[in-house]
Amino acid sequence: MTYTPRAIDTHLIEMLNGLPAVSIEGPKAVGKTKTAARLAQTTIRLDRGDEAELLALDPDRLHRDPTPILIDEWQLMPQSWDLVRRAVDDGAGAGAFLLTGSATPRATIHSGAGRIVRIRMRPMSFAERQIESPTVSFAGLLRDGPAEVGGRTEVAPGDYAEEIVRSGFPGIRTRQGTHHRDALDSYLARIVEHDFSELGHVVRRPRALEAWLTAYAAATGTTATYETILDAATQGISDKPTRPTTVAYRDTLERLWILDEVPAWVGSRNRLASLTQVSKHFLADPALAARLLGVGAGALIDKPQPGKIVARDGTLLGALFEHLVALSVRVHAEVERARVLHLRTKGGEHEVDLIVERDDGKVLAIEVKLNRLPNDKDVKHLRWLKEKLGDDLLDAVVMTTGPLAYRRPQDGIAVVPLALLGP
Incomplete structure (x- = not known):
């Protein structure tokens, strides 16, 4: 190979x-x-x-x-x-x-x-999958001064949907058809049936663990409480797993590197008032979340006419696309020795999907949007953060599914298709 x-x-x-x-x-x-x-x-x-x-x-x-x-x-x-x-x-x-x-x-x-x-080491970023030649440097976005932003891609929303379910695990993504699905199912089954016991955790109710994992996948990209996830996993079940049991699930899954949550940013240099400290939920790979939820690319994207692509389930596609972006950003950030976090005020008035923090406390802010051409509403939280942080904001970026990388003339915010983001 x-x-x-x-x-x-x-x-x-x-x-x-x-x-x-x-x-x-x-x-x-x-x-x-x-x-x-x-x-x-x-x-x-x-x-x-x-x-x-x-x-x-x-x-x-x-x-x-x-x-x-x-x-x-x-x-x-x-x-x-x-x-x-x-x-x-x-x-x-x-x-x-x-x-x-x-x-x-x-x-x-x-x-x-x-x-x-x-x-x-995480599953492959979009750039590592060699689908497109990146034109925007992640390292450049993290440097002082505005980075060069430009380029064009033919990668479309349907291609992103395919990559969400394809997986960033090298040995799984190369398999085709039912073999690909079977490989993902086997990977998930091994976690429950073998990997837990390898760490000394006996799973007495495998179906309860599987249900909890599925509920966690449904919470992708959210800050849902673990009580909410447990309730979603045990609807209609009178004999629910206890809180210590689900805490043990989380502990073991973290030790297996299957959970990859994004912590909350609290601002090391410019501490903002009323920031939540709740992590955002992600699995190691968006393909695992998609498989747990039983969705393929066709369930995310509809093609009613040649050349026309419509999000069939915009909410789920948006969450899984954010998962794919978060994975890619974290792969690049690991190399740059930067931390990846998220920002959300306690009342939910302001949110920024990803905050990449250098060791000097300066940050790169990233919003994730399915829109091919983001509008003013899509960048309002980035503008707010720019006002709050001033020079401590290195750059502000909207990651999209669109065809062009450019800077918005009205505010200088970078618009970057995920396919064009490289190291």
């Missing part, structure tokens, strides 16, 4: 040039092993045969084997984390170790702070 370049490739090489140990973390099948193996001289796969036992019997091999040494699926042998940490303490040089993990084990381990640096 040909390797598709990932956004973190260059970033990972840069990290290994100066750090002794880097841990790549993310959900299963996201591509961690393939990305890391390209850089490794030695690979220890703890999900194969007796590799864990051999490492336990001969831990000194971490001082002898050619580096970088990749320890794949380290969570299957939690003590391997401590072996690497000790090797770093003993003087391991830059680029000595790569670890990949698709879960955070319950076993007590040292945090690795100062020894092992973590990096998050």
Whole structure:
């Protein structure tokens, strides 16, 4: 299988040039092993045969084997984390170790702070899928001064709907027809039937967990309370899961990197009054949400006439398109060492879908709209934020499904089709 370049490739090489140990973390099948193996001289796969036992019997091999040494699926042998940490303490040089993990084990381990640096790998961004040649740089939008914005794309709303359900997991997105659907179903079933137990969480009522996951998918892009999600998952059921049970669901799904919520922004430099601190709900991949809800591209987009595309369920398509944008922005932000958050006032008067914050507190604000050509109403919250933050707002962007990237002449707000956003 040909390797598709990932956004973190260059970033990972840069990290290994100066750090002794880097841990790549993310959900299963996201591509961690393939990305890391390209850089490794030695690979220890703890999900194969007796590799864990051999490492336990001969831990000194971490001082002898050619580096970088990749320890794949380290969570299957939690003590391997401590072996690497000790090797770093003993003087391991830059680029000595790569670890990949698709879960955070319950076993007590040292945090690795100062020894092992973590990096998050997510499913493929839109740019990584190589559907279009990007013309707008995300890194440029995060720099001081207005970034150059321009370009044209033929990618249409129907194409975005197809990519929402296609998935950013490399091994799943290449499958066709019923095989693609079966691969997604198998991925979700494995979470319930295998991955929970691998972390020591026995699921006594699998259907209740499946229902909760489906209700969570329906809350994509919202700040719905967990009580609301639970009520939606258990309508008509008298014997509902207890609150501690659903808290345990969330904890385990987070440790499996299946939940990928966007935290609330509270303003580190220009603290605004009355901001909510509730996270916005997203799964690891919008295709998982779409599959849980039983929708394909045809359920999101209607084509009544040749060349005419209409959102069949605008609310759901909008939420899943925002999910796709959030995924793409977070992939690029990880490389730029920036945080991705969202803004919402407690009364709901103002909302900004995504706030990308640099380490100096300055921010890039992003609104997500299905409109191909956003109007004044679509940018009102960005204008409000610009008035509040002044020079601390690096740029304001509306991500769309439209054909053109440009700046609005009346306020300078950038309009960028998702297909044209690149690193």
